[in-house]
Amino acid sequence: MSLRFKLQLVAVADDGSETTEDVVILDKDHEGLEQLGLTLAEGKQLLREVQRRVLERQVTAFLSVETACPKCGRPRGTKDHKVLGLRTLFGKMSLQSARLRRCCRQPGESASVSPLSRLLSERSTPELRYLETRWASLVSYGLTVKALRDFLPIDEHVNVTTVRRTTLGVARRCEAELGPEQPMFADGCQLDWDELPRPDLPLTVGLDGGYVHSSQQRSRRDGWFEVVAGKSTPAEGASKCFGFVQTYDTKPKRRLFEVLKSQGMQMNQQVTFVTDGGDDVRDLPLYLNPQAEHLLDWFHITMRLTVMNQMAKGLRSRERPDLTTEVAEDLERLKWFLWHGNVFRALQTAEDLEVDLDVEGAGPEQRKLLKTVTEFGGYIRANGAWIPNYGERYRYGEAISSAFVESTVNQVVSKRMVKKQQMRWTPEGAHLLLQTRTRTLNGDLAATFRTWYPAFSLEDRETTDEELPAAA
Numbered sequence: 001m002s003l004r005f006k007l008q009l010v011a012v013a014d015d016g017s018e019t020t021e022d023v024v025i026l027d028k029d030h031e032g033l034e035q036l037g038l039t040l041a042e043g044k045q046l047l048r049e050v051q052r053r054v055l056e057r058q059v060t061a062f063l064s065v066e067t068a069c070p071k072c073g074r075p076r077g078t079k080d081h082k083v084l085g086l087r088t089l090f091g092k093m094s095l096q097s098a099r100l101r102r103c104c105r106q107p108g109e110s111a112s113v114s115p116l117s118r119l120l121s122e123r124s125t126p127e128l129r130y131l132e133t134r135w136a137s138l139v140s141y142g143l144t145v146k147a148l149r150d151f152l153p154i155d156e157h158v159n160v161t162t163v164r165r166t167t168l169g170v171a172r173r174c175e176a177e178l179g180p181e182q183p184m185f186a187d188g189c190q191l192d193w194d195e196l197p198r199p200d201l202p203l204t205v206g207l208d209g210g211y212v213h214s215s216q217q218r219s220r221r222d223g224w225f226e227v228v229a230g231k232s233t234p235a236e237g238a239s240k241c242f243g244f245v246q247t248y249d250t251k252p253k254r255r256l257f258e259v260l261k262s263q264g265m266q267m268n269q270q271v272t273f274v275t276d277g278g279d280d281v282r283d284l285p286l287y288l289n290p291q292a293e294h295l296l297d298w299f300h301i302t303m304r305l306t307v308m309n310q311m312a313k314g315l316r317s318r319e320r321p322d323l324t325t326e327v328a329e330d331l332e333r334l335k336w337f338l339w340h341g342n343v344f345r346a347l348q349t350a351e352d353l354e355v356d357l358d359v360e361g362a363g364p365e366q367r368k369l370l371k372t373v374t375e376f377g378g379y380i381r382a383n384g385a386w387i388p389n390y391g392e393r394y395r396y397g398e399a400i401s402s403a404f405v406e407s408t409v410n411q412v413v414s415k416r417m418v419k420k421q422q423m424r425w426t427p428e429g430a431h432l433l434l435q436t437r438t439r440t441l442n443g444d445l446a447a448t449f450r451t452w453y454p455a456f457s458l459e460d461r462e463t464t465d466e467e468l469p470a471a472a
């Protein structure tokens, strides 16, 4: 014997009178474990049916006050009806939108008005668009559709096209609201800055690049383009990440400035930028803050030295059996000079090493190492101004490296955009997705929606790096 349930919705009017309508009739068996409680299908059906009725009543209530002419107060006649679609978390709803004859018509005004089109300024609810954007920022568009369809009573109206359009639309809106680029963001002068309260400890900003597959590949060489990702870490409080596509972005300084401002950066606060010294990121820290200092990431220096050490181990020379040891010693001296910020002696050491390696009859390993040493010398020369005395900084507990940025590139860029080789991006698409992704990772997406829809009530849940799936 099955149990029968009749689910009803009772609408209560202002005067207390009630209107009851049937929503769903459920016949439930109870002989098996799988029959207990509501099934997913029943839950979805229930949500969809309730959603439709609640929405219809809201629309009726909204329209009831709109019937009167705003000028003379007389009721306006209905010309005809149009059906408007609204995508919601619990299904796509078709709503009757009355077109009213305009009374007290001014010259140039149309003959009819559709109040509901004004209310439905967008054809999907903010909560649906938030979830589409949040999930598409974490996993692929395709997986987002699958996940949302698994749990919500939605069907064809949520698909890869709508999810991508929604996500990029949210990103474009954020971009449009980003203030103009300025050559200089340090406002005020030294006198004003002296007046500011004593700021917190330094902020450390690490910047690094990663590469994503281009969808506009014409040759092997332009198969990839660079994406810059970074993380700003205050002495206390949460880090924030940011990202952009250098070749597409017209406001990288403003973007970074807004991140730092949201972390409470003051103009008299020390900000340390740690980068790999690439041309693209070298200029960015300038003009952002009068107290900004820029240094070459010690992590990147040691990475390059490690590579050269590995290469030295492979050297075989009949004439000079000690070559490997000699080169290793030279590299050790090179590292020591760099650690103490002695660029001049470091460059001398690199040049000596080049002379040592550049001999007639050198094997291919040796020539390869020579080339790498020469490139390293060029790298040190180009970035000499940003090589501090790392040893001293280290003793004072100051930042010397942004090894954490390596994981930021992985977190912000690679996990969503790179792992799966077929994933190809336009610079614009990658740049826009980075904007919703960093907002999602920073826990700022719901707050962004709230600035657009004040009554928006969802809250961001934190997403830890371990939870982030590799792009799939």
Ligand SMILES: [Zn+2]
Binding pocket: 069, 070, 071, 072, 073, 074, 103, 104
């Ligand atoms: Zn009127």
